[in-house]
Amino acid sequence: MKKVCTFIYCKSKILSPETVELIFASQAIAHQIGATVTAFVLGNKLQDKLFELNDYYLDEIIFADHYLFEYYHLEIFRSQLIQMIRCQQDIELILFSNDVIGKELAGCLSIDLQTNIIEGAFDIQIVNGVTTCKKFVYSNRRILTIACEKKPVIFTLLPHSVDDPVQLKKSDKDCLLIESNIYVSEKDLYSTIIEQDISQISNISNAPIVISMGNGISDTGNMGINNLENVGLKLAFRLSSLLNGVVGASRSIVDEGFIDYEHQVGLSGKIVAPDLYIACGISGSIQHLAGMINSKIIIAINTDPHAPIFAYSHYGVIGNLFEILPAMIKIFEAELEIKGLP
Amino acid sequence: MIQKRQLLKSIVFVRSINDPIGTLNIENGQIKDSGESTIINPWDSYAIEAAVQCKEKYRGEIIALSIGTDHSTKSLRRALALGCDQAICINCSDDYFYDSTIAACILKKAIELIGKPDFIFAGSAFSDVNNSIIFSQLARLLDYSYISQVTKLISLDSENQTISVSRRINGIKEIVQTKSPIVLTIDKEFGEPRYPSFIGLQKASKYQIIEYTLEKIDFIAPSLGLKFLNVEPHELGKTHCEFIKGNNPEEIANNLIGILKLRDVL
Numbered sequence: 001m002k003k004v005c006t007f008i009y010c011k012s013k014i015l016s017p018e019t020v021e022l023i024f025a026s027q028a029i030a031h032q033i034g035a036t037v038t039a040f041v042l043g044n045k046l047q048d049k050l051f052e053l054n055d056y057y058l059d060e061i062i063f064a065d066h067y068l069f070e071y072y073h074l075e076i077f078r079s080q081l082i083q084m085i086r087c088q089q090d091i092e093l094i095l096f097s098n099d100v101i102g103k104e105l106a107g108c109l110s111i112d113l114q115t116n117i118i119e120g121a122f123d124i125q126i127v128n129g130v131t132t133c134k135k136f137v138y139s140n141r142r143i144l145t146i147a148c149e150k151k152p153v154i155f156t157l158l159p160h161s162v163d164d165p166v167q168l169k170k171s172d173k174d175c176l177l178i179e180s181n182i183y184v185s186e187k188d189l190y191s192t193i194i195e196q197d198i199s200q201i202s203n204i205s206n207a208p209i210v211i212s213m214g215n216g217i218s219d220t221g222n223m224g225i226n227n228l229e230n231v232g233l234k235l236a237f238r239l240s241s242l243l244n245g246v247v248g249a250s251r252s253i254v255d256e257g258f259i260d261y262e263h264q265v266g267l268s269g270k271i272v273a274p275d276l277y278i279a280c281g282i283s284g285s286i287q288h289l290a291g292m293i294n295s296k297i298i299i300a301i302n303t304d305p306h307a308p309i310f311a312y313s314h315y316g317v318i319g320n321l322f323e324i325l326p327a328m329i330k331i332f333e334a335e336l337e338i339k340g341l342p
Numbered sequence: 343m344i345q346k347r348q349l350l351k352s353i354v355f356v357r358s359i360n361d362p363i364g365t366l367n368i369e370n371g372q373i374k375d376s377g378e379s380t381i382i383n384p385w386d387s388y389a390i391e392a393a394v395q396c397k398e399k400y401r402g403e404i405i406a407l408s409i410g411t412d413h414s415t416k417s418l419r420r421a422l423a424l425g426c427d428q429a430i431c432i433n434c435s436d437d438y439f440y441d442s443t444i445a446a447c448i449l450k451k452a453i454e455l456i457g458k459p460d461f462i463f464a465g466s467a468f469s470d471v472n473n474s475i476i477f478s479q480l481a482r483l484l485d486y487s488y489i490s491q492v493t494k495l496i497s498l499d500s501e502n503q504t505i506s507v508s509r510r511i512n513g514i515k516e517i518v519q520t521k522s523p524i525v526l527t528i529d530k531e532f533g534e535p536r537y538p539s540f541i542g543l544q545k546a547s548k549y550q551i552i553e554y555t556l557e558k559i560d561f562i563a564p565s566l567g568l569k570f571l572n573v574e575p576h577e578l579g580k581t582h583c584e585f586i587k588g589n590n591p592e593e594i595a596n597n598l599i600g601i602l603k604l605r606d607v608l
Contacts, residue, residue, distance in 0.1 A: 072511065074487075074488060074489075075487070099512045100490055100491055100510075100511045100512055101511065101512060103474060103475050103478065103490070104475075104478050104488065104490055106475060106478075107442075107475035107476070107477075107478030107479045107482065108478050108479070108481070108482040108488070110443060110475075110479060111443075111446075111479050111482040111483055112482065114564075114566065115566060116441075116443065116566055116568055117442065117443060117475065117479075118568070119442070119472065119473055119474065119475050120472055132571065135472060136472055136576060137366070137440070137470060137471055137472050137573075138360070138362040138364075138366060138470055139362040139469050139470070140472075140576060141362045141575065141576055142362075142366055142573050142574065142575060142576055143573070143574050143575075143576045144373075144440070144570060144572070144573050145570070145571040145572040145573070145574075146568050146569065146570055146571065147371075147568070147569040147570075147571050148568050148569070149569075150566050156475070190487070190520060190521050191487070191518055191519060191520035191521075192518065192519045192520075193516050193517070193518050194506060194516075194517040194518065194519055195516060195517040196514060196515070196516040196517075197514065197515040197516065198514055203512070203513040209607075243608070260531075261529075261530050261531045262510070262513070262531075267469060268384070268467075268469070268530070275607050276602065276607045276608070286578070289578050290578070293578050293579070296607070297602070297605060297607055298581070299598070299602075300583070310583045310585075311580045311581070311583065312578060312579075312580060312581055312583075313581065313583045314581055314582075314583065314584065315583065315584050315585075315586055315598065315601065316583045316584070316585045316586065317585070317586050317594055317598060318585065319591065319594060320591075323591035324591050324594060324595055324598075326591070327591040327592045327594070327595035327596075328595040328598070328599065330592070330595075331595055331596060331599055332599075
């Protein structure tokens, strides 16, 4: 039986949206050719997570549960994974996430397996034994259709490219749980994580609400004494904390040092697709649009009625963000007071 | 901190990328890029900056390596002006970058001919071919360590061949130590890259760039090439924008929030 495989690194307590997307994508591809879905899972103390994965109707989970997999180290993850893959037959393709870990592993494995790899793939199909997919090139201005005949093909999946799954049917068989041998040991480990700072901002690529700020915040008179004092950014952070969202940014204000690169939305930053995207003072360059166009609802607030962003937004406000945002904040604050929350 | 050993040798990879206004065609399943209008890959500046910082701190030499035809000399001269000591160009079409496995094989062959370095620096992505995995493939081919998205070089111990860097991995900042030789891709967070000095630019303009051909590096294309079927423009979907109006900001905010609540996003 042919297999569609995916790699899952269980780190956090709950499955990340990327992981869920990987599983859905694998299932959609497997469905086309009547294949089964196998997940390779690495991590430490996996019990609970395997239980959770069970709800996703995978056909087979091959897992390696070991303290060495608590933190990501390329060298041991690669050695373990390549052995796990080599034990399997008839693998059609292997899907990885398009993040740092997924890309590092996928690249190395493509050399080990001497096979094709396509980064940022979407719309993956298998027709007559030939795997085709699409990917963006030329700063997202062109779509390339690529075919690969070699098996197994490796893909890193473009984030937010899978539609919500149609109703999954529970397969007749239960999910097969197979514990893999551990092929690595302490002596294979040559990198050490000296320090890890997990008190970071919430990951903007997964947030349900993103409030993005653009050049509009560098309006004179509202600049503040330094970047931390910037009135526009302060408003954005206040609104995002009220809505449980995160703050995004256009490239120009990141380049000017107003805000950290981690907040940048766009081609050279993060690709986001939240339920609600509020673009404040962003004109809407093609690079920025490419990073947020898949958001479910886009609101643009801009003083310039001709700003390109309006053509790609669902709702528009022609007005000054320094007036509109405080008004919005006031309403939400009043609502919270009624609820009796701080 | 650094012990005396032979000089550190670094290679920094630079490449001119195609401007998205250029044309892209497919012939017989292969990409044919017009390559008319090329720009310096913005990510490469960070790689050059990292290599130069490393040289300033620990001495050694930097070789700038590029692939492509005439236009790639632009990035090489910039690298020279910023402090690289040598510049080598692999003279072949850089359409190979659409299939990163092949491009990685070419780079591996060239690097073997140059002599294996302690460090390979590269930018973290190429926006025209939309590729950032090529350097993980190269690291695997050379059997080097690999760290991507480096935000800072922290320390280097050439005696024990270890290097510590900070990097951001899926949103988490970490400091990691590993052994060299190593391939590093440098992230935008590394900091503002410097500008070339006037003297640097002058020196660079006179420099004779060394050229390698595919025969010279003894490259034979691997048999696992990708087939390119189609290229089409990607039009972003325009939407109908409903403008929210009101007599004052409070009214507009109220109307906007009302609509969002109706649509169940708040």
